[in-house]
Every structure is written in structure tokens, then in C-alpha cells.
Amino acid sequence: MPQPLNSKDQSLFRQVVRNFEQKQYKKGIKTADQVLRKNPKHGDTQAMKALIMSHLGQLEEAFVLAKEALRNDMKSHICWHVYGLLYRQEKNFDEAIKAYRFALRLDPESQPIQRDLALLQMQMRDFQGYIQSRSAMLQARPGLRQNWTALAIAHHLSGDLEEAEKVLTTYEDTLKDGIPPVADMEHSEACLYKNTIIAETGNLERALEHLEKIGYRCTDVLAVMELKADYLLRLGRKSEAEEAYTALLERNPENSVYYNGLIQAKGIPETDHKALKALYDEWVEKNPRGDAARRIPLDFLEGEDFKQAVDAYLQRMLKKGVPSLFANIKFLYSNSAKRDVVQSLVEGYISGKAGSQANGSAEGKQDNNEFLTSTYYFLAQHYTYELSRNLTKAMENVDKAIELSPKAVEYQLTKARVWKHHGNPVKAAEEMEKARLLDEKDRYINTKAAKYRLRNNENEKGLDLMSKFTRNETVGGTLGDLHEMQCVWFLTEDAEAFLRQKKLGLALKRFHSVFNIFETWQEDQFDFHSFSLRKGMVRAYVDMVRWEDRLREHPFYTRIALGATKAYLLLNDQPDLAHGPIANGPNGTGVSEEDRKKALKKAKKEQQRLEKIESDKRDARKAAAANAKSQSVDGEVKKEDADPLGNTLVQTKDALKDAMKFLTPLLELSAQNIEAQCLGFEVYIRKNKYLPALKCLSAAHAIDPSNPTLHLQLLQFRKTIDSLTDALPAEAAEVIDTEFEKLLPKSQNLEEWNESYLSANKNSVAHIQAAFLTRRLNWPLWTLPTVTIEEAVVALERLSKWGSDPTAYAEKASKKWPESSVFQLN
């Protein structure tokens, strides 16, 4: 039962609330204790104290106290509200919603509780609940426009477009003094929002009509233009669409989407190159300094037309010394005829075949020099690129460019790239370091240099380079700042470098860091559920909500999810790796038990040594912090990472279960990624989950039925299913029978199947390799001249995985690729 407070304590309690609101947390706790000394069982005070504690980083203790508060006063809405807020902090949103609901039942009129509930419902995409909450809030304050807009958003996102539009219209009808002034952005945005809802119903006629009515007075001018052009084109109102896209291009002639729109509107067929070229030429004339209208025709022009156009384009850009010229051109190379034309033209410029040049004057000579260096630079990139690779020529050209212009960062950078493609990450990192030294104040080149260190598995050197541009005094130093600034690229590269070295603890640590950054990004939307309503930019808000729902489809996520899954698979197959990299091949690779134990002991010792170093560092920092009282400005205490080496992660009891955390969103949002499906199979088959494993196979098969990894997995699945000792449940067996039959029929002779796969793919190293691997043979790849160094590296890794002696293989590879370092064993 609630304890009544005397009036003095009551005013003290109100002060606790004030303290909390003003973030005077320590004061708040003191005041609360004052109340509790006389009223030890006062639930509301206990709850407020718990809430304050949670803001001081004592969430666990706060929960204990909040539960006690509830026991003392089950009927207090404050206690339930606080309980919900604590759950929210813990990100247990379902429980938080329940607690808020209790609180609201006890105090149905409370605006703050209603609002907190609504925000969470939105965060959890409980649209029906959100509609209810928003309806209640609208009833409480119907004069506020944002309450109407919010209800419309609730209906819209729940899929009820009609109701959403109706709510917006109802509000518009209440504007009795006519429409708000032109400068009223909230109104303008609400109108445009309604317009996009109408368009979503599919009734574009009505959307266009509505846009004509409101568009002239909307503040977002460009949006109105883009909407209009899109509607007109979809409606097939060609001549108006043409006008609309022309208007857009006049604002911004560097957007290929607008050109597409214009061409569709004009109805120019894709094959009418002449008409297309004429159209682009017109825009070149209007914007002589632009790039798009010059560049796009190179995509469709052929033969002599192409040659002329690309010649003019190349010469112009080379004279200007545009560093991105090659990046702009290389997409043409999937057409080998175009690639050859470009190559012979540019080689020709070197031998003086460029149009108007060299007029003898000093200035002319200077220009000519610049033209020549740009040309060497172009050729260096050209011969590095995979579709036109000749690394010897690449090196010659880059050296000439550097000779003429030794201070140019780009040229030195390209030299490092050439070494990278030689399969020599050691030299690549060294050359990139030289590039960095040419401009130490430029972060871009610093970034590259750090990345190349990581590619060479030099994690510490990479981090050290990063420290030149980070705040190193933050908790956790450089690495801490990179985490705080969400530097996804670095954490990913760092993780992959650790994975290559089989340092699984650290690799997992970094993969998890990126995973957590994605969680933060998802959490980030929370504040905007209220913020955006105040700002009125509701279209952008709705776009954000929809984007958040597919956040993890981002390639940044795909990459770390694939990496983490590989790390967990490795850990599952070779549990010894939990103690760090094992020198002579861990368990499961055919090494004698005695050697294995020796290596394991050594690894464990090394692990302990590293842990000791970290804990010493931690103690030193703690001591320093105690002296300097290093609390950050906003009063929140930043905790030291208790497991900087990822040892807790790597010593998991169930690596496959942990892998699922990464894999599930991956399979859901990147279902079209064949590597994801193949990895999914690897995890499921190890868990003996045959149905999901088969689902991955079917998905992979639908993407690319001849994928080499899939080929191996089909065989593995067949053999696994055939050799099962315990019968599967009837239903599962039936599904597998019918579904797998489509991929690899039971009646199929497996050897014939493998042979026909081999003959169908006899020009691809990876495919042949797969066919050989079905017999557990490493095929001598040299027989196919197209073999790449990357493919040879994969084969080498496989040899070590099998525990075979790779020496002979590595020697042979070294001879074939003499500039490489990756085949030097030690």
C-alpha cells in the first residue's frame, strides 16, 4: 500500500522529480535518500531514485530497486512508468510496452505515459497499437496539427492509405482562415506528404491533379519538380514529361536519371544511337563544362562513332588532368572491342598522336608535359585493371608518371595498387606509405595507407596510422574513437585481417563491433519519432522509417555478417583456435596428437601473455583516470571494455548458435547473395538442420545453378541424406525428397554428374576446381592459362586446411608469379 508523505516530504519528492529533469542526478539521489530515511517503503520515491540510478550507469541496481518499489506500491503509475523506462533502457521493448500499458491503465489521462507508449509502439512497428495511442493523443489535443499528421502516419505505415489521407484532409478542412502563409513549411510538407500518399494508392491522375493544385506554393521546389516528372512519365503523358525532365536537367545536368526520363518521354528507342547522341550533344552545348552528357554516349556508341567520341573525350580529360578519368572509362571494358580501342588510342597519345599539341612555346611544353604524365597515369591504371591487366606494363607506365611528377600522390598510390595485384601486399603497403608521406595532412591518403597495412595483416601499424586523425584521448584511445565515430570500414578491415591470421577472438570482437554499430543505427531512429513531428518534415521521416526496416541489407552489414559467419564456422571446425592461432595446424587437420598438444600449449601461453598486457594497460589507465577524474562532459560514465581481446566471444559454447545472430538478418535481407546462401548451408548442415540447409541450396540454385561452391554442397547434401542412420520425420523426408529431387535427382549417377559439370565449365578455374574437389583432389591449376593469383591463393589455403604439405605447390606458384609475396611460406 502506498505510504502518504507529509507535506515537507512531498515537496522533497517533487524536488527529486525536478532534479531528474534537470539532470542533477547526484542531488536527486541525495534528496530521494532524505525522503526514504523517514519513509523507507515509499514506492514513488524508490522508483524515481531507480530512474536516476539508471542514468548514472547503474541499471542493474536500478532494476532491483524498481522492483521493490513496485512491491511496495503496485497501484502507482509512477512505479510502472519507471519500470517501463528501465526496460526501454535495457532495450527490452516488449516488456517496456507492457509496463507502460499498466501505468496507463492506472492513470489513463497521463500525457507523458501515453507518449512514451506511443514512441515505443512506433519503434516496435506495433502499428495497431500506435494508431490507438495516436487517436487518444489526438482526442486530448486536437488543436495541434502534429497530432493529426501523426495519426495519418500511423495509418499510412499500417497500410491504410485511404484512412491516412482522410485524416490529413479532415485537418485541412478545419483551416478556417484559408490556407496558411506560403512560408509555412509544416503546411507545405503536410500537403506534399498527402500527395505522395495519393500516389501510393496508384491513382496517379489524382496525384498529379492534387500536385498541380498545391505544388506552386510548396517550399520544396525540387521535390515538386521530381514528383511531377515521375507522375507524368508513368502516366504516359509524354510531351509534358519531356518538359518536366528538361526543367530538371536545366537545374542539374549531372544526373543521368533525368536524362533517362527525358529519353523515355521523347520515346527515343535504345537502338537509335544517332538521335540519342544528338540529344546529349544539345546538353553539352548548354553546359560545356559538364561531364555527363559527354560521357553517357560512350555507353551506346559503336564502331567508328565510338572511336571518334572516345578520342575526343579522352584527350579533353587528359589535358585537364582529371584524375578520375580511368574510373570513368573502365566500365566500358566489359565490351572488349571498346577496351581495345581505348588502349590503342591512349598508347598512340604517348607516341605523339594526340590532336593539337606542342606549339613550341614554354607554356605549350608545360601543357604537353602534363598531358604526357596524365597519359602514363591512365595507362598504369588501365594495365592494372582486371579486364586489361598487364602488370609489367602497368609498372613501366606508373614509373614514368612518377618520374615526371614525383610529388603526385595519385601516381604513387597507383604504384601501390600494382604491387597489390602482383600478390605482394608487403610491397604494396610500403609503396602506399610513400604516397602518404607526400601529403601527410591529407586524410584520404592516410586512410589508404592504413588500409594497405591491414591488407598486409599489420593491424598495429594500421591503427597507428589511423591515430594521426583521431581523438586519442577518448576512453579506449584511437580504437575507442574509431568505435565512437562508427568507422565501419576500419573495423571491418581490421576484423578481416585478424581472421586471415586466425586470431579469431579479435576478429569476432571487431565483427561484433560493427554489428553493434548497426544496432545503434537502428536505435537512432527513436528520437525522431517525436522530433520529426515537431519539425514537420514528415516525408523524410517516413522515408527514414522504411529505410530502417531494411537497414541490414546494406553491403557494410553483408560483409561483416559473411566474415563473422566464416569465423564461427572455423571455430566450430577447429575448436583449438579458441586459444589463438595454432602454429602447426590445429585439430582436424591430420597433425599428430602430440604435436597438436604442444602447439596448443604454446598458443594458450601466448593468449595468457596478451591478456596480461591488456589488463596491465587497463590498470594503468584506471590509475590515471582516478587522478584526472576523467568523466566525460555530459556526466555519463564511459565504461572500459572488459574483454578487449574478444576472449569471451571466442570461448563460446556454441559457435554455430552465435553465427545465427549474424546470419539470420543476412538471409532475410540479402537473399539474393549467393555467398550468403552457401554459408547458410554450411551452418545448417553442421547443426543437422536439413530443411533450412536445403532451403539455402534451393535459393543458391535459383541464383546460379553452376556455382562451384554449390556444386560441392549439392554432393555433400546428397551423401549426408543418403547416409542418415535415423530416419527423418515423415514430413521433412517428403519435403526433402521432392525439393532436392529438383536440384540433384536421386537416380543421377554422381560421377557422371560431376563429369558433365566439368565438361560444361572447362574454361573456368573455379568450376574445374570444384569438380576435382568432389574427389578431394586439388587440381593443378597451372594447366589453364587464365588462372589468377587469387584463385591460386585459395588453392594454397585449401592444402593447409587438409594438412597436406604445401611446399611444392607454393614453390611452383612463386615461380609463376615472381613478384608475389603471398606464396612465401614460413
Add this chain to the structure above:
Amino acid sequence: MVDIVPLSSYPSYIDLLPSIQTCNITNLPENYFLKYYLYHALTWPQLSFVAVVRPKNGYNTGGTGAGIAGDVSGQYPKVVGYVLAKMEEEPADGKPHGHITSLSVMRTHRRLGIAERLMRMSQRAMAESHRAHYVSLHVRVSNIAALRLYRDTLGFEVEKIESKYYADGEDAYAMHLKLESMWMDWKAVEKRDRAEAKKNKKEGEDGADDEEDDADEGDAVGDLGKAEQNGEKMVNVKIGRALGVGDLVEKSDVQS
């Protein structure tokens, strides 16, 4: 090739934000949480623009839905430049004006005029959508290339030097450029408003004149920076790191 696209295009390209953040931390020492980018994209969606490398086979086209001429969303092209811009929330001189929070172009994509194009797009939107009187920005005194762009190409003027503006102790030029010449003819818009109103009146009095209380309706844009609703207090909410950008002052409703 490189396309310059609005971040808030139709359909929306907001999924470019993580790549914009990566572009920033690759190029510049002043970095921000993703939430700070979100804050820009959701407060002034008209003002930010992105330079992306068009994928080899172009964008998705030919659907019947929005983005029929090409849809960048969901394609995650490489971001090689961006301008992140805002309106000053509490202008000291009382004049609404824009501010460039961050602008960068990858070193490998210089000399294509990308930065200039990004700036011009943003400036125009500031004038048209927000009636900005001018746009301001800061630039390192050592950054000759940027200075040349702002001063010589775009016409900015140096207002003053802010000493030790950057975290590493370097000074900044505070620069600005007047934008009133790009304003729209709002008088004409208002005239059309009146004409439409007249027309509607003639067509019959079927407007809904109800009892509804609408005291809060139609707050002017300029009021957004000031405190409103009783019960809500001004609270400092730190969203981005205060590096080159001051703490954000945002209204935040605290439970009462």
C-alpha cells in the same frame, strides 16, 4: 561516371547515409555519428546532395512504381562526394541563413567540378525552400583548394578569421555568400493564392467552417528555434560531436 543526386530525391536516397559517413571519415578529420547525418536529413531534407558513381548497368528502371526513370535506392552505389547542410537554428543576426556542415569529394574524383555543383544545388535550395539570406561556412586557412572554390568560383567572402577553430588548433576562415538574388517571387505566389481563393469562393461556399480550435496552427518557420508549448523546456541534446560544429540545441520534451 558521377551523378549528383538530392539525398531526399523521389524516391528517397536516404539509404546512402552510411556511405556518406564513410566518405566523410575517409577524407576529413571532422567526423560525426550517423545520427547527426540523420538529423540533417530529417530537419532540412532539401539541403543535402550526394555524388555517386553510377553503377555499370545503370540504376533500376522500367518499373511501374516511383522512380520510373531510375531509382538509386537499394543500389548502394559508391559515394565519392557529398554536401551536408543546414539552416542556422538561432541566427545571431536574426536573419535566416544556411550553413555548410561538411563538404568533401574523394581525392580520386577531383577536377570534375563536383564540389561546385554540390554547393550550387544546396545554395539554391537554401534560398528557395528556406528563404536564406546567405550561406556561411568554415574552411581551414591552409586549405588553398577549398578557398579557391569558395572565393573565386562561388563568390564567397571572408568574414573573419576564427582562431583555433579546429580541434587540432588550426584557424578557420569564416566565409559567407549572399543568396537573396536566388529568392523566388513569393509575391507572385501570394497573388495566385488570392486568385485561387476568389475562384473557390465563386464556386460556392462549401468549405467547412467548424468549431475546431486551432490555436496552434500555422506557426511561422522562424519560430521553430524558439521555445513553444508550455511544459517543454530547452535542453541541450548532444547529437554530433562538437568538432567544428557547436552543440545542438534542441527542444526535448522531458516528462513532467
